[in-house]
Amino acid sequence: MKKMILLALAGWAHLCAYAQENSDTLRNQRQVLDSLFIEEVENPKVSLKPKVLHAEPLYIDLIRDLGARKGEKEWNIAVGMQDMRKYDEFQALIEYEWAPVDRLGMEVELPLSLYSFRDGSRESTTPANRLESLKVATQYTFLVSEKTSTSLALGYIHEFELVDLNKMGGDGVFKGNIFNPFLVVAKRWGSNYHTLIYTGPKIEKAYGEEADFGFEVNYNLHYMVSGTRNFIGMEINQEIHGGRSNTTLRPQMRVGLAHNLMIGIVSAIPISQPDAGLGSFLRIIYEPGFKALH
Template identity: 55%
Template sequence: MKTIYLSIIISLFISINYSFSQTENSEKDSLYILQVEELQKPEKVLHAEPLYIDLIRDLGARKGEKEWNVGLGLTDNLMFDSYEALIEYEWAPIDRLGLEVELPFTFYAPTNGSERESVPSNHLKSLKLAAQWTFLVSAPHATSMALGYINEFEISDFRNFGNPIIRGNVYNPFLVVAKRWGSNYHTLIYTGPMFHQDFSFGKLHTTYDINTSFHYMITGTRNFIGVEFNQTIDNKELKTIIRPQMRVGISENLMVGIVAGIPVQKGNERLSSFVRLIYEPRHK
């Protein structure tokens, strides 16, 4: 079943580029970019946002913008499957400042005859609070840059819930640099260290993330196809997951993103899939 699901995702990813008419390309793109960038103030550049490691808010966010996200994912492991679910709300209280609250859950199921006791306990992973400030918006160069910070209060798993409730903390400052090339091609780098603190031991464990993405936005729409490279340096070892993805608009305010995960290094984690439902209430 999982193989079929992943095959459908990959097939959709390959075929979507052919589902949109390419007539009147330059006119449609120009009108859409004009609508996002020039018909409203302050200045803002249209960028494609990665779907798995997403931004706190659009780069150059305008006051009053807001967005709801619901995500569902499946990861195939050697001894168990993990299912992730998240709900997040992001908004811009002032121009160029984005805030976010997220609740990510993870559930586990044994595979290949594994005993339930050998599988990690289900849990609400954390309470995630985040902020992102876009300090550079350059329309002539189609470039934006932002600094941000994510703080995760790690919650004990359901098996040990309340003993304690908060078992650790993750401190994650980050930098985002994005550039659009012409009307359709988008690149983005999202990078920063993560400091993991387990309150039982008190020591910090440091990792470093380098997330890069490349997208092609379909002419005259917010739909895109692309790929995201999620890389983590941990104890001088590099872990890389390639995530081909696409985003499709269902209505004016509703979009769906579909992501496949392909690990480069062999290990416990194998193929994965992720779906993100994105709802943006009308911005007045």
């Protein structure tokens, strides 16, 4: 009996040691993949400007990667839906990003909003369908610290607001401007965890009307899966306007479909907003010319 117990204990100890060895091996493999991928982005074999790998939020995204390198480019196509209680808001956009020189990103975007009553109801009015604006933007990464895995950037978005679609044939096409300077602060903690703050004022000035001032703060926390650009995370969008603050939680994930093609999936959870319900957002990201070496 004692011999059987000793054999069982020995077998259990061997099994535990084997499981621990496999766990250590997998952990080491993940660490190696992380190191190789980060090394590929931050220290390529050819001589390029320093760059730190950061996770980019999916709803309010950056103009280009922080520390962008000359020649980088990206196409984005996105669609979304937001429950506005009495009607639904449908969003769509197409944008093109590129880096004409090191650390400078540029972007052109066309956002579209369409509205539909829910369940055939006509108890309220909906906003007019519209091509929101012609949006042009720039972003410059003025600090790249490889030692602290930190990047800082300044940017500016200018939107030429367009009239409603049903007024496009009238006297004018543009109805005003939106001015939006912003600051980005991003840091990677170790190999997997990424934090980012995106903030700045937003000033809307319609022709013949007084300027409307607001402020935006966007907080981001992401976990990037070992050895990939896939991540899960939380984007928190806060708008401060007229003494009131509206906050929306956007849990999200990004998955690579190919070395230069990714898809981002976002949910919207408004906080203390009685006129807004749940929403969703889907972004397709295509990077022509991008090649992964790992």
